[in-house]
Amino acid sequence: MKELWNYILPSFFSDKRAKQAPSRGIGSILIVAILAVIFLMFGLIAAYTLPFKANFENTPELVATAERAFSADGAALEIKDGVLLSDRVIDTVTDDEDRQKYSCGYDIVIDTRKVDTFDDFYAYCVSKSGNEITYEEYIELDEDVKTLYTFAIRYSGKERIIDDVWVNRCESYLDASTDEDTVKAYAEVKNKTGDDYAVALYNLYVRTYYPPLTAYETDGNAPKTRNYYYHNFSDREKIMFVFCDSMLGSLVTEFGAKNRFYGNYSKLNDGAIGTTAESVKRFVCKSVEGATAVTVYSAVMGFFSVAPFVILVVVAVSVALFCLTKLSKCGELKFGAAAKTVCSFVTVASLVSALAAFAFGFLVSQNLLAWIEGIMLFAVLAIRVAVMLIRASVEKKRESKLDPDNNDGIATEAEETVK
Numbered sequence: 010m011k012e013l014w015n016y017i018l019p020s021f022f023s024d025k026r027a028k029q030a031p032s033r034g035i036g037s038i039l040i041v042a043i044l045a046v047i048f049l050m051f052g053l054i055a056a057y058t059l060p061f062k063a064n065f066e067n068t069p070e071l072v073a074t075a076e077r078a079f080s081a082d083g084a085a086l087e088i089k090d091g092v093l094l095s096d097r098v099i100d101t102v103t104d105d106e107d108r109q110k111y112s113c114g115y116d117i118v119i120d121t122r123k124v125d126t127f128d129d130f131y132a133y134c135v136s137k138s139g140n141e142i143t144y145e146e147y148i149e150l151d152e153d154v155k156t157l158y159t160f161a162i163r164y165s166g167k168e169r170i171i172d173d174v175w176v177n178r179c180e181s182y183l184d185a186s187t188d189e190d191t192v193k194a195y196a197e198v199k200n201k202t203g204d205d206y207a208v209a210l211y212n213l214y215v216r217t218y219y220p221p222l223t224a225y226e227t228d229g230n231a232p233k234t235r236n237y238y239y240h241n242f243s244d245r246e247k248i249m250f251v252f253c254d255s256m257l258g259s260l261v262t263e264f265g266a267k268n269r270f271y272g273n274y275s276k277l278n279d280g281a282i283g284t285t286a287e288s289v290k291r292f293v294c295k296s297v298e299g300a301t302a303v304t305v306y307s308a309v310m311g312f313f314s315v316a317p318f319v320i321l322v323v324v325a326v327s328v329a330l331f332c333l334t335k336l337s338k339c340g341e342l343k344f345g346a347a348a349k350t351v352c353s354f355v356t357v358a359s360l361v362s363a364l365a366a367f368a369f370g371f372l373v374s375q376n377l378l379a380w381i382e383g384i385m386l387f388a389v390l391a392i393r394v395a396v397m398l399i400r401a402s403v404e405k406k407r408e409s410k411l412d413p414d415n416n417d418g419i420a421t422e423a424e425e426t427v428k
Contacts (some may be wrong), residue, residue: 013037013162017044020353024397031346031354038352045359049319049382050312052363055369056378058301058310062294063272063371064262070114071260074101075249075289077111079282084119086251086282086292088274093253094284095121102242103166115260116324118238121253122168127211128232129169132219134158146221160220163379164237171207171218179214248292256296266374271303272296311379324386327351330394339404358389 016033020026039385054212065071079086084095099119101108112119132144136157147158169175191213193289198209215231223229226236238250247257257271262390276299282292303345331347342350362385366378385398 013040016353017041017356021357021393024400027350027353027397028213029341030350033349033353038349041352041355044188045319045355047149048356048363049366049386050309050361052366053378053382054305054308055363056366057311057375058304059367061268061297061371064266064268065260065270065293065297066290067263068260071247071258072286072289073113074111074115074117074284076284077113077294078117078119078251079189079289080284081293083111084121084251086121088277088279088282090279091274093121093251094273095119095251098122100166102245102248106262114247116242116248117251118242119251120234121251122234122239124233124235124252124254125208126234127169127171128234128237130232131163131339132160132163133163134160140345162219162222162225162232164232164234164240166234166237170232171211176207176210179210181212182214182218183281186235188217255300256293262371264372266372268375270297272298272300290337302306307375311376312382315379315383322383322390323355324348324349326387326390326394328396329391333394335399337398351394354390354393355386358386358393361389362386385406 013033016026016030016037020030026234078099078101084097087094097119099107099117101112101116102118106114127335132139134147135141136159142158144160147155147160150158156212168293169352183191186192186195194213194217198206198213201209212230216229221229222232225240228234235252237388242248242250246259249260250256255271255273257269259267259269261267272295273295274296276295277292280308282288327344327348327350330351331344334342334347365385366382369381370378
């Protein structure tokens with residue numbers, strides 16, 4: 010156990026123990042790999058989650074924008090049964106009056122209509138030459154002409170109410186359908202009543218009347234007002250969306266880092282949302298805290314996106330050590346011995362990289378953090394190997410003056426084990 014401990018940690022600080030690394034088995038390397046993954050992953054999770062509060066509170070333009078929009082003269086927000094309610098829609102992106110009244114350098118959208126609120130969308134088709142026609146006009150075209158057009162929809166942001174006129178329109182279309190799957194699905198819809206019937210009927214109508222809408226709605230059902238914002242404004246750098254069940258946005262920190270955030274209201278109590286700056290900060294930070302699982306998932310995905318690079322770093326440094334010991338003639342290490350030696354440095358290098366990623370979480374965009382970990386890992390390993398080689402070279406020169414026949418170097422103890 011002591012030897013394992015020396016391999017995992019002290020080897021990084023002691024060349025003497027590092028020279029014993031080639032004697033370790035595959036089990037030791039696996040333990041190092043597990044510890045490295047734990048350090049790197051938790052470092053990335055910490056970098057994604059912990060800096061948000063400081064970054065948000067140090068973005069006065071966003072705080073001021075939210076404070077104005079949350080005021081009694083604004084949306085007058087309230088949480089009831091875990092759902093956020095407001096008495097109006099605020100949209101500083103498209104509404105000039107809202108922009109002048111609430112924006113302080115950031116855009117804000119407050120729309121607490123239900124998640125399944127239908128959008129009063131417009132369906133059209135565009136030819137390769139740019140000619141736009143309605144979908145109804147497209148249906149009347151000859152089949153060979155239809156191939157020249159591409160289907161698309163345009164969200165309006167306004168609600169489409171499924172009233173009796175729409176219900177009659179949907180029923181007339183579906184009653185006339187002869188498609189077997191449509192007839193079967195329509196029969197199931199008829200078993201529903203009230204609002205459930207109207208919603209299911211309209212969704213079936215949209216799915217069967219129009220081409221597939223999965224490019225706009227992941228479930229393929231009728232377009233929702235929520236996705237009006239996603240499709241039109243989600244790529245903006247300075248914006249916050251506040252919906253009935255969640256909030257999300259993008260901010261630019263005082264250091265110029267661009268970070269996205271997401272939250273829900275699971276950690277907030279029912280009641281009115283305060284209108285002071287402190288109340289706004291608490292609302293936003295608590296919301297983001299409630300969605301920690303989503304943020305953690307993003308961090309884990311970020312780690313796995315650079316995991317091949319991390320493996321490549323360890324292999325590359327091992328190859329470098331293998332080659333340099335041959336070139337410098339400071340005791341030649343076989344590749345396996347070189348790899349085990351580098352692996353003995355990985356635990357500490359991973360910890361340093363994780364701490365660096367956390368520190369950079371306050372300074373740079375989140376999409377760079379995983380790469381910073383990988384680059385830091387390479388830098389720490391490369392520096393540690395360079396220091397070991399320099400020390401071995403200096404020691405060899407000193408010993409050669411005393412004993413010209415001494416050719417021992419970095420692999421003195423390692424080679425005894427390997428051979």
